[in-house]
Amino acid sequence: MISSERTSATQSTVDGQGTSWWRGAAIYQVYLRSFADGDGDGVGDLAGALAKLPYLAELGIDAIWFSPWYPSPMADGGYDVADYRDIEPVFGTLAQAEEFIEQAHRLGIRIIIDIVPNHCSDRHPWFAEALAAEPGSPARQRFWFRPGRGADGSEPPNDWQSRFGGPAWTRVTEADGRPGEWYLHLYAAEQPDLNWTNPEVHAEFADILRFWFDRGVDGLRIDVADGLVKAPGLPDVAGANGQLPFSDLDGVHEIYRAWRRIAQEYGEDRIFVGEMWLPDPVRFARYLRPDELHSAFNFDFLSCPWEAGQLKTVIQATVDSHAPVGAPPTWVLSNHDVTRHVTRYGRPGDTGFTFADRRHGTPVDRELGARRARAAALLSLSLPGGAYVYQGEELGLWEIEDVPDELREDPVFARTQGADPGRDGCRVPLPWSGQAAPFGFGPEGSVPWLPQPAEWSGHTAQAQRQDPASMHALYREALRLRRELPALGDGPMRWLELGADVLAFHRPPGFTCVVNLAAEPVALPAHERVLLASGGLTEAGELPPDTAIWLA
Template identity: 55%
Template sequence: MTATSPATTLVHPASPAGPWWRDAVVYQVYPRSFADGDGDGIGDLPGATTRLGHLAELGVDAVWVSPFYPSPQHDAGYDVADYRDVDPMFGVLADADAFVAEAHRYGLRVFVDLVPNHTSSEHAWFRAALTAGPRSAERDRYLFRDGRGPAGAQPPNNWRSTFGGPAWTRVTEPDGTPGQWYLHLFDETQPDLDWTNPQVRAEFEAVLRFWLDRGVDGFRIDVAHGMVKAPGLPDLPEASDDTDPRHHQGPMWDQDGVHEIYRSWRAVLDSYDGDRAMVAEAWVTPLSRLARYVRPDEVHQSFNFAFLTSRWDAAELRTVVTESLTAMDTVGATTTWVLSNHDVVRHATRLGMADPGSFGSGIGADDPQPDLELGLRRARAAALIMLGLPGSAYLYQGEELGLPEHTTLDDTERQDPVWERTGHTQKGRDGCRVPLPWEADAPAYGFSPTGASWLTQPAVFAERALDRQRGVAGSTYELYRAALARRRELAVGSGSLAWVEDLCGATSMAYLNRDLLVVANLGGEPVQVPDGYRVILRSDTAGASGGSEVPADTTVWAVPLT
């Protein structure tokens, strides 16, 4: 029997072969939690280098490494004190070179994290600004302003930090008197740079060249939508301590001036061989605004956070996928799908909550707890939905193991500045940053040779350790391996998307990508794969083929019978 042509609605045509990044699957390494080489309980670059074989075996195309630069670690390395070196916690500069070289030996490209919105308060520039005093060239690199009210005792405007609390901190001047205020959209130890300053622009172009010259293949740009602020730094209509990144709106976000910066950076990358690339962390809505970041002369990719934050709802997901592909197609860009990262609750947990897919700033032991089994089932189904879509995809370390959030982490262990700055009202991001389990019966589950771990790992990590899943039919790890292999074999990333109308209902969705039929049942009555198709991958039984029924919270991949 051959497959009949189902009624479809084409949303996105297949693309011709293009640069590697257009359809790449990229794996995020959060270095302090990936692998500890020296036994101090904190992951490092030598440890990560020894585990690169895992990524090659998994079948990804590239790796993005979160910051490893010298830093006082007030925000887990996103407070950078020196952009051209490695923090002793993670190794030395030669270890970064060795990581890149070993990744390339495995055929993996490497993105490093660039943090251009702010520096650490311990950066040489900021220390010089404090010493130099008001209206100096040193202060002009940052956003120092005089205060309002009598004696300048009030902040220059009403902006709030995304980590909670005020976005301004007053300094003591060199003569000991209360002085100016400086802006920090995040922690007070992360002063924002002034991107109207030519020195700032020149410095970061030099930083790009420093790492490109060392062989990196590209950059993930932190807070890509926040570097330029509205002229005059006007007040917000209202200020709040809402730290949800989806709510990043106002005069400090998504200003038109950021695009000039990215055009200059694109010229730098284009001057190097090897199709170097950038991916933007831009929490921007609507999608038509996000598409502006990935115009042909700007950034190559931008994370699709509308997809990440979608509820477990067939209609909502179908709308987000359609609107995403349509928006990116208007500028000839690829769509960059993602389900989890180091800033959000892991999707294996979000999808197991009473409101599946609900988004919040961390979960603690005193909060409602997820259904772990249901969350994992849905997470596996979501992975096959995402990996079947055309475009690029990013995986967060441990999602290939089905790792949940650590939702019962003791509050005394929390290190995320969100926890302190919100007065302990928001748990923060530590729960998604817990070190990985490599071996179920080893100290720290194989993360560290000594058993040390900078955050305590939950007991459920034992059953989800890599050595309990490798080679085991039905495991989440083998599901990801099979999906990535099939994705490459069937040229899914450069493929098309057409909705199969008869299979798209209130609780189900189905699409064709070239010859691949993806059918997802998000919780309703069983759905049948059409006659003439052979199931090649199922999220409920991982690698098992066959069986035309798609039960609740399950996704299958099928191809035409030949």
Template identity: 60%
Template sequence: MADTPQPEADENWWRGAVIYQVYPRSFADSNGDGTGDLAGVRARLPYLAELGVNALWFNPWYPSPMADGGYDVADYRDVEPVFGTLAEAEKLISEALALGIRTIIDIVPNHISAAHPWFREALAAGPGSPARERFWFRPGRGEHGELPPNNWPSQFGGPAWTRTTDPDGTPGDWFLNLFDSEQPDLNWNHPEVRAEHEDILRFWFDRGAGGVRIDSAAMVWKDPLLPDLTDDPAAPHPYIDRDELHDIYRGWRRIADSYPGARILVGEVWLPDAERFARYLRPDEMHTAFNFDFLACPWEPARLRTSIDTTLAAHAPVSAPATWVLCNHDVTRTVTRYGRADTGFDFATKAFGVPTDLELGTRRARAAALLTLALPGTVYLYQGEELGLPEVEDIPTDKLQDPMYLRSLGTNPGRDGCRVPLPWSGDVPPFGFSPAGAAEPWLPQPADWAARTAELQAADPASMLSLYRAAVRLRRELQRSPAGGAELGGGPSDGAGGGLDGEPADGLHGALSDGRLEWLGSAPEVLAFRRGGHFACVVNLGAEPAELPPHTEILLTSGPLAEDGRLPQDTAVWLHV
């Protein structure tokens, strides 16, 4: 393998990167306990290098009671024993970097675990104590304090408040938890809370982390008066998108910038207002933020084009790259969602038993893969998307663990269906996820995943895995400058899978290296755009085959063309034009 970039070698690696999301519990189990671990990831690094990704984003790997899949963090400076050790995390960061792959870790600033020493201290200290000032403890409303302090709802259902019990056994104060009752919210007005998180950033940057993903980034700061939510659209929201947040992230950016190379901040920012969203991406704040408008967008040409245009327009004033993601650990997997009558995503409408055409969803997901990888900016790929894994919707109810399912009393199916352990090889569960003779995986795998294993797909040039390998490799080749300089996104230089033979053709050098996109004239049901001088992506979402624009070469297709050379429905093509 050619020389690989070190952290200080490429300041712009993140602007056009392909970043692979690893959900550690479900990626690869090395020791046979049924749960994925860091040693399992280390063993699969060659697979990730062959896929061609530039970075790995890990969901939390810290010590945790796992009340919310690790997003209830008990200690930010260590690793959950079921995943491994801190020394193993350091090895993983180093070994991945040796393959040109950076590591992004997850930070959860809104809340910690009820098992965290701070919260245990607060409970023991009692009402009015300094230890409780790091959180939001309040007396209840009502004659005997029996009602929550305000009407805020939990993101997982029910009220966002949990009542404590005083040492004498009587009901005590309430504490705020915008998520699960095992996840008390932190009070970011408190200087110790801010100082602690800044030190956590330094701890992981010192160990080579290439960046941090900031969970629930727009929910961290609360109005200290804790007012009720109202229906008044003109009233500022008491805990979403508060202006005070920006000073927090400016402080984080100063820390990131103090390290060599680009150590990036990636925000999970769910906001409908594009202008408000872009404020988080100003040059002294976050580097990028997730694009949830595109993720939730239905498979409809007009809606997709609007989402792309709106996203690029929002990022342009702050010169930040857009991000594109089809799926993550919280949403219905792409091949399932795209195989339904309603192809969008909304937590509020997620339900059991929705009819799905997986063949249709897979065809659309293949086309969507080429669409996203052709767009300017960063692409996030959730583990298993490259295998075309569907949502698992028949997990026995006694196996479900997601608090979204448990707190809704079973009315919401939750998120376990997209978190089922990956199938690597073999004909029967656990499909190489665990070694022979291991305990059952923490979530059961469907028997029909034998046809979707990574081993089987690697040998099939028509598989989803082969498509992703070819597309990521070709994307990287087309990011290189004509002079042969490093491509935008850095990363491995010899990944396998399709693409061009040798150097890109004239006019294709650097075609995907900047943020420009030019729409081409096309029928309303067709998305067609040019990147650089001579690269085009065309996606047909209409019922009838579409004519291709004049071109000199077909670079890659998501499926076969019609016999007359036209582009079939739900198919995408990359062209040299």
């Protein structure tokens, strides 16, 4: 049962004092095809997710962010969108999506969906029309079609590389059978980039935003938010003096100002969340000015090693860069693109998104990783601003690195000829109950789209809900306290000095978090009582290594 107190708090809107729901929300990411399978076809869907809504409400989250749920050939896990105004049939129907939004709102849970404006699917009607059209036609001007270089046009138009490996250009065969123009795709070849100099593209996405706001969606997470605008003339990266000609160009801000005006037509509580990797925190913060996006993902925190000095630097830089624009920071430990943090924290040097960062196949101390993950949960959930929880992290799940090659679906695996195994290992379907696969992910006898390890039998949601020492119990209690304590969520913080390898900060009124990253136990500062700890204290009442504690 959900208390009316929680519902009213979650559904509050702006009061003019910076208390918008999104400024301190705990948001749970649902990667739909791996969350819960309602019809037994091995793929998660809306029916399965609807059945798990009570679980999410009990966990204590404020909002759900759905990865793309649109019709898609799934060349890139749904980020290749064929129709922005419908639901992928494998996931369900538009009516089911509307029902989910309605039921979630009744429980006081907001809904955020993905929008993918940088590119669409090569199966999108616009792209089919462009392929059938002549060079220079209006249909092709919605994309980046260009003649090739060289005497016969057989070289790509520039030196841009796909972020999934290989050239960012693919040559088409024209209607008469001759080799033709090239089109730009900064990701997979099945994801042609849209041309945001074209007014049709602007008008189309304005209509898409209204379509989903009309259906009650509370916010949209913007994929590749920095990448929509390309430099005039599409110059080579070589000689660009560090400024990528397809990232973080000034014109992108006009797009988001227009989007913000659309959101405000629906009231002050509809939001945009940006996804962008930018090395300059000042330029990052420009996206969060009061007339642009509301918040953005903090990838510097996600990819930071488990080291006190580096974590403190990242946290302070994040707070400092957000303050001038009045935006709340966000804190993320895992998502559908990165190695799960139980694994990252269990081996040295595993930090981020790239293959070199991920260190697939190197030994993992899973016990150490889980202990650090518990501490990191209390750290991230007590910092100022909003926090994200990726499905399964509340169960302490780890990266599955032995997915059979023939079952891998991430395009990164194919485009690197297997050199980079890709991101399927963090997308393995969740274990809900039982002692063997499919662990309640789908009906008994169904086969999940990626295999689940037998070891997950002790990590199901059912098993952990009965264990007061489980990762699930820790998250549930932390999220409960986060809702109840006025110190948590949006607001100020002040560092405390407890040693170079200890993170400690105070948040008014009356809250302190201490995280010990040292090799030895540390004494706790003066306090009235322990609110929550990620692990037990020593006999002397000190905080052990790789442990976090919340104090009143």
